[in-house]
Amino acid sequence: MTNTIDRTGTVELLHIGGPTVRFRYGDLTWLTDPTFDEPGDYPGPVTLHKLTGPAVRAERVGPVDVVLLSHDQHADNLDKSGREFLATVPTTLSTPDAATRMDVRGLENWETVTIGAVTVTGVPALHGPESCEPVTGVVTGFVLQAEGLPTVYVSGDNASVERVERIVERIGRIDLAILNVGAANPGRFGDTDVTLNGRSAVRAAAALGEAVIVPVHAEGWAHFSESLEYLERNFAYAGRAGQLRIPVTGEVMAVAAG
Secondary structure: OOOOOOOOEEEEEEEEEOOEEEEEEOOEEEEEOOOOOOOEEEOOOOOEEEOOOOOOOHHHOOOOOEEEOOOOOOOOOOOHHHHHHHOOOOEEEEOHHHHOOOOOEEOOOOOEEEEOOEEEEEEEOOOOOOOOHHHHOOOEEEEEEOOOOOOEEEOOOOOOHHHHHHHHHHHOOOOEEEEEOOOEOOOOOOOOOOOOOHHHHHHHHHHOOOOEEEEEOOOOEOOEOOOHHHHHHHHHHOOOHHHEOOOOOOOEEEEEEO
């Protein structure tokens, strides 16, 4: 889809916690990776420990038109309350794998779907090192485009800068990027992180040019190994402090992009 030359605009975001962000775009309300459970433990191949609950409870989020679900396999991206929340949403976009397990629309990489005036493209993501999919599962990111609006990239749980570079090469200019960071590391690949860390997030930001970077999914779970303060320092040392907008959970933030 080709946008008009003027793609400036303000996107209103509410960071609910973890990867869960509500935002307005193209006269629609979108939500990423719903997680609304209170703190607790999630047994599995690796037990995940949730430390903090959502800043906004599910019943107070309000109507949502579309959920962007990066993947359904892990409780820190889709928990019990999040699954219940999906039943209230008209459209959920996720991976083709997820579509075999639940009632969602699966998008292949580079496949597009139009919802209202918005074109959504499924884009590559890698939840760990190369060839990690048999362990971590298939994940996806999303790019949202609409005429006259900023182009928005939602990374999902992606650890690969090369995937970000490929997205920019294919899509073109990104104006706003919601990046999952925090150097998530549940220990399945030794010291290799399964989301962006402070160093790789800076490299991803460089690939994204002048895009405004909104980092999320860096707190609230025991397997996050880097703080947002560390991320801020890395961006400052790289001369990219002005590119970073860190949301406060539970507070609406208006992000000027484009």
